Amino acid sequence: MSKGKVYGVGMGPGDPDLMTIRAHRILRNARNIAYFRKAGRTGRARTIAGHLLSRNGNEIPLEYPVTTEIPLSDPKYHDALSEFYEQCTKIILDVIQRNEDVVLLCEGDPFFYGSFIHLYVRLKPVTMIEIVPGLTGMSAAWTATEKPISWGNDVLRILMGTLPEDVLAQHMQDSDALVIMKIGQNFKKVCRALESAGRYQSAWLIENASMAEQNVQRLRDVAHPVVPYFSIIIVHGQGRRI
């Protein structure tokens, strides 16, 4: 093992004020800062870091390959991303070999879904790696609705909009409280699943939770059929009142 260390740092949901004290301190002292982004975009994690990074810092953007035309089930999708994560691992290990640390910025919490996990499993066997947990996007989303997500004995299920419609509908019907993430292109499918599960009327849509562009509304009031990938849909639990 080399002496350099990797930090996987949760940046929280978007508002820099919702970063943890530890994340804030690590960022300010970071020399090598890596983050994912789409080609030509700043990237959400980098945006949250804002002006906290040192001007002399070495920024290492990790640009996703373009896979929008490839279905998730196609082996080509898997291969393209797998190769990408291998390249990212090499880039980070190159820095580590020089006995320098690398701070990897992660949206939300590093271990809760998200791309970082694919780097983590590659880096973990060969280098020291420390995780700083972060506030999740869903916490910011339910806070934005001004209603508690779960009470008493409520069961909370967290679902990805990428699941098949019938699987989604079954979960939605059986659960007390619901969080649905990865909405974006799956928006209409998720709405149909909520309808057939009888949960559509009590669902909320939160776009860009905790950011300046935050938008909170009941799902039935949504006029636009296009929502950001980072949107979150919530159905609140109705647990034991005291």
Next chain:
Amino acid sequence: MSKGKVYGVGMGPGDPDLMTIRAHRILRNARNIAYFRKAGRTGRARTIAGHLLSRNGNEIPLEYPVTTEIPLSDPKYHDALSEFYEQCTKIILDVIQRNEDVVLLCEGDPFFYGSFIHLYVRLKPVTMIEIVPGLTGMSAAWTATEKPISWGNDVLRILMGTLPEDVLAQHMQDSDALVIMKIGQNFKKVCRALESAGRYQSAWLIENASMAEQNVQRLRDVAHPVVPYFSIIIVHGQGRRI
């Protein structure tokens, strides 16, 4: 409405370093600080706040009534707690009437289970109240295991140990990733449910996540049958690898 305002502030899981920047700032400037505790104890939320509070601050401990002998299903349990939350509400409103703010310290995230919700629903109609979300105990727990909780399409269910054994077992069998909270006295029941669902061997127990006394082990290696109420049991998801 009075001019005073209530802040429901998420204190995070235990390590003060995992508090958000916003929570930290509000605490340092707080004049009236309220928090739940058991009689004769400091209280977890107050412990996290540590030395951040002003020495001249007005501390308002809200002491739970003793209900350990009363089963949850007994109406007396409900009545005792209901009366307690009514009293707490009055105490806080008394301060608000003097046009002063009250900062209510909450373990973890204010809207994610927890006692604060019962005050929130009483205070919300009659006063201004701002919620500062916090890092959850479960985030600290899965971070402590050094393994991601959920990947790709994993469904994550969050269960309370207070649920009946057969209900727990059914959820455990059907889910990808699992978080089980409120363990304490329910420890043996939760273990039996995990056994019958075939998830016992892959479960982890995290006691006092992110605190000095943090203890992480596979559930099957746990030698002591008594675990703290704030323990969390985790079964990691096995979602799509790339």
